[in-house]
Amino acid sequence: MKAKVTVMPKKSVLDPQGVAVRDAMRHHGLPEVRSVRIGKFMEIDVDAADEAKLHEICRDLLSNPVIEDYELQVEA
Amino acid sequence: MKAAVIRFPGSNCDQDCYYVLKNTFAIDTEYVWHKEASVEQFDLIVLPGGFSYGDYLRCGAIARFSPVMRGVAAEAARGKLILGICNGFQILCEARLLPGALIRNRSLHFVCEHVHARLENMETAFTHAEVAIAGGKLLTARTGLLLRMPVAHGEGNYVADEATLRDLHRNNQILLRYADARGAVTSGANPNGSADNIAGIVNRAGNVFGLMPHPERACDPLLGSEDGKLIFQSVIESAMKKTKSSSPITKRT
Numbered sequence: 001m002k003a004k005v006t007v008m009p010k011k012s013v014l015d016p017q018g019v020a021v022r023d024a025m026r027h028h029g030l031p032e033v034r035s036v037r038i039g040k041f042m043e044i045d046v047d048a049a050d051e052a053k054l055h056e057i058c059r060d061l062l063s064n065p066v067i068e069d070y071e072l073q074v075e076a
Numbered sequence: 077m078k079a080a081v082i083r084f085p086g087s088n089c090d091q092d093c094y095y096v097l098k099n100t101f102a103i104d105t106e107y108v109w110h111k112e113a114s115v116e117q118f119d120l121i122v123l124p125g126g127f128s129y130g131d132y133l134r135c136g137a138i139a140r141f142s143p144v145m146r147g148v149a150a151e152a153a154r155g156k157l158i159l160g161i162c163n164g165f166q167i168l169c170e171a172r173l174l175p176g177a178l179i180r181n182r183s184l185h186f187v188c189e190h191v192h193a194r195l196e197n198m199e200t201a202f203t204h205a206e207v208a209i210a211g212g213k214l215l216t217a218r219t220g221l222l223l224r225m226p227v228a229h230g231e232g233n234y235v236a237d238e239a240t241l242r243d244l245h246r247n248n249q250i251l252l253r254y255a256d257a258r259g260a261v262t263s264g265a266n267p268n269g270s271a272d273n274i275a276g277i278v279n280r281a282g283n284v285f286g287l288m289p290h291p292e293r294a295c296d297p298l299l300g301s302e303d304g305k306l307i308f309q310s311v312i313e314s315a316m317k318k319t320k321s322s323s324p325i326t327k328r329t
Binding site: 013062 | 134138
């Protein structure tokens with residue numbers, strides 16, 4: 001099975017990379033862009049399907065709940 | 077007393093910390109590989125700077141799960157003194173031994189320069205001492221004292237939610253804040269965008285300290301500053317005091 005994890009900086013946390021990319025996009029002829037937020041996307045190939053364990057790992061390792069939110073999608 | 081300098085794969089300030097403890101302060105110091113499970117025999121534990129595990133995922137995110145960190149957490153809970161510098165600070169935050177987190181510098185640039193850090197609380201195990209420096213002078217802790225030390229990091233931007241920041245202020249846990257050469261805490265003097273110019277914080281119990289500036293690179297006149305000695309002198313004095321007071325009492329059976 002495959003698990004897909006998206007980790008995004010929390011709305012309340014400034015994302016310096018996102019701000020820099022937003023500015024670059026404006027310079028590239030898209031002044032309308034309001035904001036960009038940059039996160040991480042992880043594709044995980046795993047034999048067993050313990051979703052609770054995956055959530056635990058998302059919380060403890062793959063994201064830092066102080067600054068990030070994660071979303072886990074498990075595909076059969 | 078005995079000091080440990082923890083080595084993770086990718087630590088690169090371990091030798092500087094070891095040198096300062098061993099040569100500048102004549103402390104019995106050992107390197108401890110991150111695979112060791114226990115650090116019980118040490119009175120002071122230093123987590124040095126570097127790029128543990130290549131900073132993969134997040135700075136300190138993987139190092140935090142090294143076997144030695146369980147030992148560090150156990151000793152922290154027992155009140156032992158823990159000093160995390162730069163990547164060591166990041167690891168302590170990831171390990172939740174300190175609140176908050178360190179994210180990418182606001183400028184996105186790796187900053188590598190000397191900064192002034194203003195001493196905000198001189199009544200802690202890490203910031204109270206007086207130490208001799210070159211020219212027969214004494215450097216004495218006082219609130220407002222400026223310590224000139226280098227920073228070298230890409231992720232030193234301290235963030236925490238509002239409640240945490242309020243607690244840090246209320247409990248005087250902010251020990252160092254970036255300031256200009258006159259001691260004014262301004263946004264211009266903030267090298268990385270840290271909330272409230274925070275350069276270093278201590279945990280609520282007062283025995284775990286993390287800071288982004290490198291005191292170990294400011295302990296010799298040859299390096300342009302000896303201000304880092306104040307932190308090492310303080311923590312060594314505190315560790316010695318603790319060692320003495322907890323020296324084994326003869327058990328009667």
